[in-house]
Amino acid sequence: xxxxxxxxxxxxxxxxxxxxxxxxxxxxxxxxxxxxxxxxxxxxxxxxxxxxxxxxxxxxxxxxxxxxxxxxxxxxxxxxxxxxxxxxxxxxxxxxxxxxxxxxxxxxxxxxxxxxxxxxxxxxxxxxxxxxxxx
Amino acid sequence: xxxxxxxxxxxxxxxxxxxxxxxxxxxxxxxxxxxxxxxxxxxxxxxxxxxxxxxxxxxxxxxxxxxxxxxxxxxxxxxxxxxxxxxxxxxxxxxxxxxxxxxxxxxxxxxxxxxxxxxxxxxxxxxxxxxxxxx
Amino acid sequence: xxxxxxxxxxxxxxxxxxxxxxxxxxxxxxxxxxxxxxxxxxxxxxxxxxxxxxxxxxxxxxxxxxxxxxxxxxxxxxxxxxxxxxxxxxxxxxxxxxxxxxxxxxxxxxxxxxxxxxxxxxxxxxxxxxxxxxx
Amino acid sequence: xxxxxxxxxxxxxxxxxxxxxxxxxxxxxxxxxxxxxxxxxxxxxxxxxxxxxxxxxxxxxxxxxxxxxxxxxxxxxxxxxxxxxxxxxxxxxxxxxxxxxxxxxxxxxxxxxxxxxxxxxxxxxxxxxxxxxxx
Amino acid sequence: xxxxxxxxxxxxxxxxxxxxxxxxxxxxxxxxxxxxxxxxxxxxxxxxxxxxxxxxxxxxxxxxxxxxxxxxxxxxxxxxxxxxxxxxxxxxxxxxxxxxxxxxxxxxxxxxxxxxxxxxxxxxxxxxxxxxxxx
Amino acid sequence: xxxxxxxxxxxxxxxxxxxxxxxxxxxxxxxxxxxxxxxxxxxxxxxxxxxxxxxxxxxxxxxxxxxxxxxxxxxxxxxxxxxxxxxxxxxxxxxxxxxxxxxxxxxxxxxxxxxxxxxxxxxxxxxxxxxxxxx
Numbered sequence: 001x002x003x004x005x006x007x008x009x010x011x012x013x014x015x016x017x018x019x020x021x022x023x024x025x026x027x028x029x030x031x032x033x034x035x036x037x038x039x040x041x042x043x044x045x046x047x048x049x050x051x052x053x054x055x056x057x058x059x060x061x062x063x064x065x066x067x068x069x070x071x072x073x074x075x076x077x078x079x080x081x082x083x084x085x086x087x088x089x090x091x092x093x094x095x096x097x098x099x100x101x102x103x104x105x106x107x108x109x110x111x112x113x114x115x116x117x118x119x120x121x122x123x124x125x126x127x128x129x130x131x132x133x134x135x
Numbered sequence: 136x137x138x139x140x141x142x143x144x145x146x147x148x149x150x151x152x153x154x155x156x157x158x159x160x161x162x163x164x165x166x167x168x169x170x171x172x173x174x175x176x177x178x179x180x181x182x183x184x185x186x187x188x189x190x191x192x193x194x195x196x197x198x199x200x201x202x203x204x205x206x207x208x209x210x211x212x213x214x215x216x217x218x219x220x221x222x223x224x225x226x227x228x229x230x231x232x233x234x235x236x237x238x239x240x241x242x243x244x245x246x247x248x249x250x251x252x253x254x255x256x257x258x259x260x261x262x263x264x265x266x267x268x269x270x
Numbered sequence: 271x272x273x274x275x276x277x278x279x280x281x282x283x284x285x286x287x288x289x290x291x292x293x294x295x296x297x298x299x300x301x302x303x304x305x306x307x308x309x310x311x312x313x314x315x316x317x318x319x320x321x322x323x324x325x326x327x328x329x330x331x332x333x334x335x336x337x338x339x340x341x342x343x344x345x346x347x348x349x350x351x352x353x354x355x356x357x358x359x360x361x362x363x364x365x366x367x368x369x370x371x372x373x374x375x376x377x378x379x380x381x382x383x384x385x386x387x388x389x390x391x392x393x394x395x396x397x398x399x400x401x402x403x404x405x
Numbered sequence: 406x407x408x409x410x411x412x413x414x415x416x417x418x419x420x421x422x423x424x425x426x427x428x429x430x431x432x433x434x435x436x437x438x439x440x441x442x443x444x445x446x447x448x449x450x451x452x453x454x455x456x457x458x459x460x461x462x463x464x465x466x467x468x469x470x471x472x473x474x475x476x477x478x479x480x481x482x483x484x485x486x487x488x489x490x491x492x493x494x495x496x497x498x499x500x501x502x503x504x505x506x507x508x509x510x511x512x513x514x515x516x517x518x519x520x521x522x523x524x525x526x527x528x529x530x531x532x533x534x535x536x537x538x539x540x
Numbered sequence: 541x542x543x544x545x546x547x548x549x550x551x552x553x554x555x556x557x558x559x560x561x562x563x564x565x566x567x568x569x570x571x572x573x574x575x576x577x578x579x580x581x582x583x584x585x586x587x588x589x590x591x592x593x594x595x596x597x598x599x600x601x602x603x604x605x606x607x608x609x610x611x612x613x614x615x616x617x618x619x620x621x622x623x624x625x626x627x628x629x630x631x632x633x634x635x636x637x638x639x640x641x642x643x644x645x646x647x648x649x650x651x652x653x654x655x656x657x658x659x660x661x662x663x664x665x666x667x668x669x670x671x672x673x674x675x
Numbered sequence: 676x677x678x679x680x681x682x683x684x685x686x687x688x689x690x691x692x693x694x695x696x697x698x699x700x701x702x703x704x705x706x707x708x709x710x711x712x713x714x715x716x717x718x719x720x721x722x723x724x725x726x727x728x729x730x731x732x733x734x735x736x737x738x739x740x741x742x743x744x745x746x747x748x749x750x751x752x753x754x755x756x757x758x759x760x761x762x763x764x765x766x767x768x769x770x771x772x773x774x775x776x777x778x779x780x781x782x783x784x785x786x787x788x789x790x791x792x793x794x795x796x797x798x799x800x801x802x803x804x805x806x807x808x809x810x
Contacts, residue, residue, distance in 0.1 A: 114343065
């Protein structure tokens, strides 16, 4: 496996900005924009640590990383906006809709049927939004 | 992708028993044995629903299913025995130690550093137990 | 105590469909319908495991089962739609409004005052909807 | 339904002490004793609010209150000592072992199989301790 | 440190009503009013235990108590209405907007970036509402 | 308020190492040491993000930061080792035992009595360990 975001002299911030743009697309951009007037430093941290450090690491592919994130957010069940962003991100990095549905159904086993259901309904909304954009 | 546990006339129970044995190995067996005197029907449900139904589905590989499970259990942080079973299961179905460590480190982003740390320490113990068996 | 849903040759699916209809009424039907285009197999699992297996078991009455479910969902606090469905279900199987309010107030002790408050406000909405239907 | 702990001029503290002794027995006493050197006021609050106020209310029987508490603590999964105390309390106020096992198995639906399993193993330990005392 | 709400012969209820009015202001009043037709006794408990007992204690200032509450509610992430009430309450008892933003950003370390983000967006809304009232 | 850890040309890593040593003392050192053979990069991240970035920020004092951390960890209730480390850290940066007990008791309101109790028992153990060292 090659590193997803090789650091050719980039700063963590630059690498993280590039990774966030690729993975989360416009949804990630909107989150960063919404922080501008309340906590701009937190936008920097989001670029630097989750994306500049973690998602840029070798050792696990982006597809696998999004499986882990979708599973975790669906299981915890208290971060629906971020779950939707990462269902969208999963599709961006190569997961199929079927695979995402499988991940969410599996969460019934570990976090209960309501967590799985609410994850599936989040996916339904993300899929519909992408269909609307494609139409 | 082919179905992991094609059902050649098996019952859900039989298929689930076969899947649990392959995925969780002796750790799964121990859980089932511990239920015998308090809730034997629950042992049957574990065979049937998580393993006979969910893990036996097409649409997502076992390696990907264990990524999802390890991430979810580490993020929720309230089921350490099951997290250890599934770190072991992840190794059984082809995840490397490095990949498991990456999944757990990533949970710092979504569930906080303590959840990631406690997951890493669970992995450390599982790795040590496997080393002891191999020695 | 007699079994709530004796299985006279029914499949788990049929028994679960019957149990879901009795317990959750139209709210359960709506959840199943909403799954049709994204995860129809998950609708089947909902019929089969929670309702065909668990709620159909002898050993605990439906009234007691709904007390347990309302308490759990209010305490976890991350599944408001399902909490409302089960407050409604509790009324369907014989809990009084007063009893449901008592269960939710008690959750202040185990999950904090915000969890109890959000449960009470969910109940308030369910009660109002039923009053509107009765009017 | 009659009030479990009619207040014939008792203070909240006295009524709560009486209720705690009846419901939790020696386990409740041990918790109170353990608070003496670090937070004695918190012992008073435990007598007064959960037991003097909530468990003493009319409107829901003690058996039903313990169903709710056992379900909530098993579902949250982060308070095993208190779950054991309330499994014991459930037996004290008239729940059967079978009913408690049913409540815990049902939590697989709402909080996942690990939560149900850890609840069942807590019950197993409580049942064994009571058997040891009876032997 | 002097006691915030010295009890000159007041009942717990009266002291709690005074404390709630000072700390939560109109937001607290609205919660109490919303309980009137479903669980008026719970309104009494809110006055008595959290505000009459806990917030009225010596030993920790109100500013410190609101730091603790904001941190806890943001970390749990399943009680957004109450988080907003206490961000507002924090400003009422002397925390600056900058301090509240720092508390919420710090929660990324202990409860993950989504919990911190959702807390920051809750703060953004509270700050905007206060600006609108001041305009 | 002056910055706790002014950066006179230090790297984030160096500043974080200095902050961790001051705040968590030997407990922090032990965590870092335990990561050496499984996830040494995660030790670096702990120095850099929580301590080099967050705890080193101006805008909130270390005493206030530890109030927030103790409250959050006690409320979530699934990270007892880290809660103990931060109760110890709170004492290191100037919180009194009484103040820590007040924070933990207050968590009964927001996360339930079991979370508060388990936090108080964690504090009891930390206080005893410090007494043993002082003896």
